[in-house]
Amino acid sequence: MKAKDALGQAGERLAADYLEDHGIRVIDSNWRCASGEIDLVGLDGGELVIVEVKTRSSRRYGDPLEALTRAKLVRLRTLAVLWAREHQRVAAPLRIDAVGIVLGRTSAPCIDHLRGVA
Incomplete structure (x- = not known):
């Protein structure tokens, strides 16, 4: 497994x-x-939450959420509809969130959660 995939x-x-x-x-x-991948799908009360996760080992090249x-957010909205259809959850309210993680070798992980990004 590549280091990037493991991260x-x-x-x-x-x-x-x-x-x-x-x-x-x-x-x-x-x-x-065929249209792409969703990292995580969750339920927050009755709301369906599609979550994009961006992980970096440092902020050397910017924040993960940058x-x-x-285009990625538009694709996530399309993927969310496809997921909901496949899992018979078409009527559920939908939200797209993003989680940015900096996972350094010597420090505790830094996690940022943005709700309703798209």
Whole structure:
């Protein structure tokens, strides 16, 4: 496994734990279809939450959340609809969140959670 892939998987596990600790029940992860991938899917009360996770080992090249582009957010909205259809949750209110994680070697992880980014 590539170091970048391992970092991404570690970040997604941390994000899932963080979300669970903050009342969002994670119900799916790494869902894929021909149009792309959703990192995490959760439920926050009755609201369906699609979560994009961005993990970096440092802020040397900027904050992880700076990697979210308008095109990525539009694609996430499309993927959210596809996920909801496949899982018969079309009527659920929908929210797109982002979690940015800096996972340094010597310091505790820094986790930023932005709600309703798209």
